[in-house]
Amino acid sequence: MEKRIILLPGDGIGKEILEAAVKVLHVVEEKFNHRFVYETHAIGGNAIDRFGVPLTDETVNACKNADAVLLGAVGGPKWDNVPADIRPEKGLLKIRKELGLFANLRPIKAFASLLHASPLKEHIIKDSDILIVRELTSGIYFGKPSERRENGKVVVDTLYYERYEIERIVDKAFQFARMRKKKLTSVDKANVLESSRVWREIVNEKSSLYPDVEVEHLLVDAASMKLITNPSQFDVLVTENMFGDILSDEASVLTGSLGMLPSASIRSDQFGLYEPIHGSAPDIAGKGMANPIGMILSAALMLRFSFVMEEEASAIEAAVNETLSDGYHTADLQIENGTKLSTNEITEVITEKLQSTITGKKFSNV
Numbered sequence: 585m586e587k588r589i590i591l592l593p594g595d596g597i598g599k600e601i602l603e604a605a606v607k608v609l610h611v612v613e614e615k616f617n618h619r620f621v622y623e624t625h626a627i628g629g630n631a632i633d634r635f636g637v638p639l640t641d642e643t644v645n646a647c648k649n650a651d652a653v654l655l656g657a658v659g660g661p662k663w664d665n666v667p668a669d670i671r672p673e674k675g676l677l678k679i680r681k682e683l684g685l686f687a688n689l690r691p692i693k694a695f696a697s698l699l700h701a702s703p704l705k706e707h708i709i710k711d712s713d714i715l716i717v718r719e720l721t722s723g724i725y726f727g728k729p730s731e732r733r734e735n736g737k738v739v740v741d742t743l744y745y746e747r748y749e750i751e752r753i754v755d756k757a758f759q760f761a762r763m764r765k766k767k768l769t770s771v772d773k774a775n776v777l778e779s780s781r782v783w784r785e786i787v788n789e790k791s792s793l794y795p796d797v798e799v800e801h802l803l804v805d806a807a808s809m810k811l812i813t814n815p816s817q818f819d820v821l822v823t824e825n826m827f828g829d830i831l832s833d834e835a836s837v838l839t840g841s842l843g844m845l846p847s848a849s850i851r852s853d854q855f856g857l858y859e860p861i862h863g864s865a866p867d868i869a870g871k872g873m874a875n876p877i878g879m880i881l882s883a884a885l886m887l888r889f890s891f892v893m894e895e896e897a898s899a900i901e902a903a904v905n906e907t908l909s910d911g912y913h914t915a916d917l918q919i920e921n922g923t924k925l926s927t928n929e930i931t932e933v934i935t936e937k938l939q940s941t942i943t944g945k946k947f948s949n950v
């Protein structure tokens with residue numbers, strides 16, 4: 585099957601990890617007899633350097649005409665002082681908005697061989713398997729006005745939601761809960777924010793359509809504590825844009841490293857943008873140290889959700905699992921008696937495993 589994929593490497597380690605994911609996809613193409621056609625475009629800081637903006641209309645159109653998008657990461661100190669409206673991160677927000685990708689899925693499940701790599705106790709994390717469903721195209725990230733006033737003496741950001749934006753993400757979360765353990769935790773700040781009280785009302789209204797799903801509401805401060813003290817209590821966790829951003833980086837601690845977590849940004853059809861949850865890691869960029877696993881697992885999510893290639897997605901996840909079980913890891917993972925590898929070396933091991941275990945053991949992290 586032929587599929588058109590837009591590659592947006594971005595900045596910092598983005599290019600290194602995206603190259604790794606494409607190497608893995610080449611093996612999938614060969615083994616499963618698919619043809620993936622790639623086109624690379626600029627986003628973030630490198631797009632500012634080349635075009636003066638973090639995302640061009642040409643790139644947006646190329647994405648709109650493709651079957652899926654793979655994105656590395658954007659941003660870095662070089663662009664920290666550019667005007668707010670053309671920051672690298674604005675490019676990322678714009679592509680999510682332009683493509684209508686309102687649902688960001690962030691699965692968090694520790695690989696068995698990495699339980700000891702987390703600073704949390706093994707017995708606390710061993711049964712955890714969480715899907716964070718983060719609202720991605722609205723909330724305080726997009727509300728207007730967002731500006732300084734009176735020479736910077738006053739500053740305002742606006743948390744704005746329209747009802748339908750909350751309804752559609754809550755529906756998505758219920759649907760995923762139905763496919764999993766049928767438990768939905770909605771996280772908000774309803775004791776303070778009006779937007780959260782409306783969010784809570786909508787979750788309660790929607791719950792009558794999904795009577796088989798157990799619903800719980802948590803305030804975000806308590807949820808952030810429970811996420812690392814009793815993570816196995818969660819199944820699907822749905823929340824607004826900024827809370828989801830923060831809670832997912834926190835949850836990555838369960839897996840041993842921020843570099844492990846993939847994500848899928850989707851809408852109601854099969855199109856999606858796939859990217860690891862971490863950033864451009866300027867502190868390690870260009871050193872060959874980046875963990876490519878979050879990016880490689882994002883490519884697996886692309887196969888699963890956009891291309892309905894479940895066997896291929898599971899094969900990648902199984903290859904990653906075997907690589908880690910054999911003790912191979914990058915420097916960000918604290919593993920005793922393992923073999924520390926560079927980005928390219930661990931990618932090589934993963935592609936070799938994929939070659940040999942192509943329809944092998946099932947290991948799905950969603």
Ligand SMILES: NC(=O)c1ccc[n+]([C@@H]2O[C@H](COP(=O)([O-])OP(=O)(O)OC[C@H]3O[C@@H](n4cnc5c(N)ncnc54)[C@H](O)[C@@H]3O)[C@@H](O)[C@H]2O)c1
Pocket residue numbers: 594597656657658659660661673676842843844859860861862863864865866867868873874875876878916
């Ligand atoms: N989706 C994105 O493109 C995205 C996400 C988050 C942050 N950012 C941007 O990235 C830049 C840096 O932000 P930050 O430092 O706060 O967050 P970061 O996620 O880039 O890095 C946080 C820490 O985690 C480490 N890390 C992250 N990914 C790793 C990987 N794959 N392998 C090994 N170590 C990894 C980094 O070295 C760093 O110590 C900022 O400009 C920020 O806006 C972009």
Ligand SMILES: CC(C)[C@H](C(=O)O)[C@@H](O)C(=O)O
Pocket residue numbers: 659673676677829861862863
């Ligand atoms: C870079 C930034 C805009 C982005 C976000 O907050 O959504 C990032 O932190 C993420 O998690 O993808």
Ligand SMILES: [Mg+2]
Pocket residue numbers: 829830833861
């Ligand atoms: Mg983030």
